[in-house]
Amino acid sequence: MIRPDDWLRLATSPVTSQPGKSVLTALGIAIGIAAVTLLTTLGHGVRQYVLDSFSQFGTRIIAITPGHSETAGMAGGLISSVRLLTLDDAEALARITGSEWVVSNVQGSGPVRYGERVRSTEILGTTSDFNQAWDFPLAMGKFLPDTGGNSPAVAVIGDTLYRELFRSENPLGKFIRIGGQRYRVIGVMQPKGSTLGFDLDDMAYIPADRALTLFNREGLMEVDVVFSEGTTSTQMLERIKAVMIKRHGQEDFTLTSQDEMLSSMNRILGILTIGVAALGGISLLVGGVGIFTIMTTNLTERTAEIGLLRAIGCPRRQLLSLFLGEAVMLSLFGAFIGIVITAVVVALLSLLAPAFPVQIQFSTLGLAIAVAVITGLISGIWPAYKSSRLSPIEALRGE
Structure with a gap:
């Protein structure tokens, strides 16, 4: 019968006596652990980043877009709108x-010029x-006026656009050209950053009715x-x-609440996280194969040791364990x-991003x-069982 302290020493001897070999054997498990943890960590980070980006504008939002979409098992086609927004x-x-x-939106892109400086950027017609x-x-000035139509040619610019066009010059009251038309700058937005890869600071804001004319649109985008x-x-x-059907005579529009968007995004990102974790789990399978191989090799190399343990009365159950x-x-x-x-990679990511x-x-x-422990147990079952079935006489004779 092997004492517990001897059992622990014998069980850890393959790791401590041959560290190089042990590292190579355990590398599959290590990569599997790192892959599963990192992929799920990155997946959770992307999920949180996207949800935070959506939520930074609030959750009490309903978007109305032209065209009525119907869902039947999958995303349905967009039926032409009889009447635009x-x-x-x-x-x-x-x-x-x-x-x-209530915010009306018409979006496009084009050059914005001030003097000799020109920058191609996003242009948002809004209210x-x-x-x-x-x-x-706002960082300075004021936002677009509420004129109820026939708006003046005024513009508000984002922080990035302001710095690129005006540098340190005061832009208020200055004229810029947007899509070839002249607009007077009445305000500059405070830095807002980017969301989903979209720079909110590199943008010019003009009245929605003027944007419809500028982009030759008949209706609002949203x-x-x-x-x-x-x-x-x-x-x-x-x-x-009820109001839209009364005005349009039919349901030729689509309503989407922020709750629905967040819920759908959460489900999609959750599925993606599970998927990448499953891909990382393949490395654990590879690690299990490595442990099985090395345990089988150890069985051959340690036949005499097994025979000696059996000869001095070590039970098969203890040899198996x-x-x-x-x-x-x-x-x-x-x-x-x-x-x-994992810890090193996460620390580097935190520093870089x-x-x-x-x-x-x-x-x-x-x-x-x-899962790694279970993989080790499964991988070691056959070599352990085979070693416990060895005859001490045959094992010593073979040596």
Whole structure:
């Protein structure tokens, strides 16, 4: 009978006596642990980043877009809208009970010129509620006026566009040319950063009615309604739908709440996270094959040792546990290396991309370590069973 301290020493001897060989054997498990943990960590970080980007504008939002989309098992086709969204529609939506802000949007791109400096950028035609609805504070000046139509040729520019065109010069009251037309700068937005790869600071804002003319559009791309806290999303959807059907005569529009967008995005990103974790799990399978191979090799190399243990009375059950213990030790050794790799990579990512929310998911790490241990046990079962069945006389004679 082997004492517990001797059992532990014998079980850890393959790792401690041949560290180079042990590292190579455990490398598959280490890569598997690192791959699963890093992929799920990155997946969670991307998910959090996207959800934060969507949520920074609030959750009490309903978007109205032209065309009625129907879902039947998968994303349906877009049916042509009989009537486009207009500024009059936006004004009608602003009169709905519970409507706090209504923003009309027409987006395009083009050159913005000041003197000899020209920058190609995004141009957003919008209305006076924009900066309050989306919490876009001004650094100087004021936002677009509420004229109810026939707006003056004025513009508000983002922080990046301001720095590129005006450098340190005061832009207020100066004239810029947008798409060949002259606009007077009345405001500059505070830095807002980027969302989903879209630079919110590199943009010019002009009145929606002028943008329709500039881009030769007949209707708005989208109307966003921000409703009050005392109103539910369901109530607001019903009110908007009733008003729009009354104006258009049919449901030729699509309503999308921010809750629906966040829920759909959350599901999609959750599935992607599971998918990349499953791909990382393949490395654990490779690590299991490596442990199986090395345990089988050890069985051949240690035949005499096994025979001696059996000759001095070591039970088969304890010999079985000894080989399984060796397999588990190799798995844990690999898991330790994988944890170190993960910690180093996460630390580097935090330094290189501090804005990206990356944090080790300890639940995933614990699950990966458990899977590694199970992989070691499964990989060591056959060599351990084979070693326990060796006859001590035959084993010693073979040596």
